[in-house]
Structure formats: C-alpha cells, structure tokens
Amino acid sequence: MDSDGPVPLPARGSLASGVPVSAPGTLFALSVAGGIAVGPREGRCVVFGRNRPEVHVCIGEDDQRVSRQHGTLTCRGGHWWVSNTGRLPVRLPGSRLLFGDDQALPLDTGYTPVFVRGSHGREHLLELYVAGADGRRPPSRHAYVTQPPREWRLSPAERLALVALGQRYLFHELHPQPLSWRQVADQLAALRPEEGWTAKRVEHTVVAVRSRLARDGVSGLTREEVGEPVGNMLNHNLISELLLSTTLVPPDLALLDDNEDGASCGLPTPR
Incomplete structure (x- = not known):
C-alpha cells in the first residue's frame, strides 16, 4: 500500500x-x-x-x-x-x-x-x-521449533513452599489470592513436621525467590515498583510469573498430598 x-x-x-x-x-x-x-x-x-x-x-x-x-x-x-x-x-x-x-x-x-x-x-x-520500519509483516515460522518458556530453577523447599502459597491459583479458583505465611506454615508443619516449617521460614524462602527473579529482570516483585500499600501484590505477581513460565503447574499440587506412604511428597518428575 x-x-x-x-x-x-x-x-x-x-x-x-x-x-x-x-x-x-x-x-x-x-x-x-x-x-x-x-x-x-x-x-x-x-x-x-x-x-x-x-x-x-x-x-x-x-x-x-x-x-x-x-x-x-x-x-x-x-x-x-x-x-x-x-x-x-x-x-x-x-x-x-x-x-x-x-x-x-x-x-x-x-x-x-x-x-x-x-x-x-x-x-x-x-x-x-x-507497520514497522521496513513496512513488512513478520515472516511465517510454521516449521520452526517451538521456543519453550523460561522455567525458573527452584530448590525442593522453595517449590514446596510456593506450591502451598499459590495453591488457590493451581486449583483454578475464580479470584485466587496467595495464602498467608501462617496458613502455609501450618499446612507444611502438619504435612512435614520433621522439616521445621514456621511462618518466618516460609517468608524467608519466598522472599529469596522474589529477590532472585527481580534481579533477573522480572517486574513487579519489589516494594519500590508496586508501592504502598503492598498487600498481597508482590506474592500475586510472583505466583503469576511462576505460572506463566510453567515453573509451577497444577500437577505440582501432588506435593501437598498427605498419603500414608509419603510417596506423593517427593518431587515431581523434572520437566
């Protein structure tokens, strides 16, 4: 044209x-x-x-x-x-x-x-x-290999805490919110009493992941970006990033199962 x-x-x-x-x-x-x-x-x-x-x-x-x-x-x-x-x-x-x-x-x-x-x-x-600088549409890439999302590396303890924190999102609730530190700690203490989960440990674990992802360029994970009052926004943004990157997926909810043999408490198969 x-x-x-x-x-x-x-x-x-x-x-x-x-x-x-x-x-x-x-x-x-x-x-x-x-x-x-x-x-x-x-x-x-x-x-x-x-x-x-x-x-x-x-x-x-x-x-x-x-x-x-x-x-x-x-x-x-x-x-x-x-x-x-x-x-x-x-x-x-x-x-x-x-x-x-x-x-x-x-x-x-x-x-x-x-x-x-x-x-x-x-x-x-x-x-x-x-239209861009050359006035052309992006070329078709029908046969190109699909680029996988960037999944974030989590330790076993981090994954467990974050699955508990974001379980309402993984259960596809209509208007999900992160659980509180105390709710997560109580659930994990009942599930794995030998691991010493407390509200402070949950908080430190999640904050460490937020800080690491923020340093790697993920936005919306610091108080300076979000502003006061922060409320649940930092954890909401963190869980959203972990879901969009497929770092957390619904099958991870198996980590919260309380089977007698404890088999379901192990880590999921690496993706």
Whole structure:
C-alpha cells in the first residue's frame, strides 16, 4: 500500500496474522464492523466508537455501554497514540486500563488488541497494527521449533513452599489470592513436621525467590515498583510469573498430598 490516505478495510479476517506490505508507520484499525488503514501524517486522527456515521472505525454499535466516540488514535511525533474519550476504560495488553482522564499511550509497532467492555459481560475488540520500519509483516515460522518458556530453577523447599502459597491459583479458583505465611506454615508443619516449617521460614524462602527473579529482570516483585500499600501484590505477581513460565503447574499440587506412604511428597518428575 503506497498511499497514506485512508483506505477502508473489510469486516473480516484479523490483523493478528499481519498486514500487507505498507509504508512504515501505517496504522491499521479493524473491528467486526470493518476498519481503516492510514499513513502516518502528523496530526492525523482516527476516531473509534459506537456511532457509525461519526467515527472512522465502528465498535460495539449495538451496545449502549460503548460510547458514541470512545477513543482516538492520533499521529504525533512520528508515533501513533491511543486516547480514551469514552465513559468506560479500554483495556490494552498486560491488563493495562486506559481511562478517559489518562494521558495518551504510544502504540508499539506490530499488533495491539484493545478491548472495550460492554453490557452483559461482552467485550468488544479493536485490533490495531502499526507497520514497522521496513513496512513488512513478520515472516511465517510454521516449521520452526517451538521456543519453550523460561522455567525458573527452584530448590525442593522453595517449590514446596510456593506450591502451598499459590495453591488457590493451581486449583483454578475464580479470584485466587496467595495464602498467608501462617496458613502455609501450618499446612507444611502438619504435612512435614520433621522439616521445621514456621511462618518466618516460609517468608524467608519466598522472599529469596522474589529477590532472585527481580534481579533477573522480572517486574513487579519489589516494594519500590508496586508501592504502598503492598498487600498481597508482590506474592500475586510472583505466583503469576511462576505460572506463566510453567515453573509451577497444577500437577505440582501432588506435593501437598498427605498419603500414608509419603510417596506423593517427593518431587515431581523434572520437566
């Protein structure tokens, strides 16, 4: 696509699979109702929202929870910026919520899904794609070997304490929270009385893992990053990282089984 003028996009397909070769900085915006592709001209503004006659990209046109003009995509300083002008926040990757009073956020090159939550639990998707420096889509890698996630090394005691701490997540509870130090200590003391588990030992074990992962670049594991009041956020972020990296998986719950022969208290087969 050579022209930087607006080009309509059909209401089908997905930008997640890439876009045609385009001028660097070209913005593609698509919903189930169709979309638009525009070049990166300074000051150019693309409006999205429910009122089809007055927006460039219509989203949630049958849902009155979506504002008639819910947001804008503006080209400024060589970048595209997304702003919220609606009543409800929009959700970006990483569960980042953008509210109406917030400053605009820059879009990265490549694919960005944006969600607007509507009525009755509906979520309306706005797909965005900013063409990169060479204007090309990422190459297909169909036959490439899958890259495994980075699993974090844990000692047997660390794994046991963290499985107990995060067991509600591993049990797929709806709104899980980490257990308290005392709850973990009481459970492990009953399960393995010979190992001397106390609330302080649980705390020191978990804090050591948090500190180690923070030094290796995992965010959200220090008080300075999270801010006060901390509450359960540090442990929540730690457990989330361990789950996303598959360091902890539901079969690890076998460590908490209290079988008479003690066989299930051993370490799981290394993955």
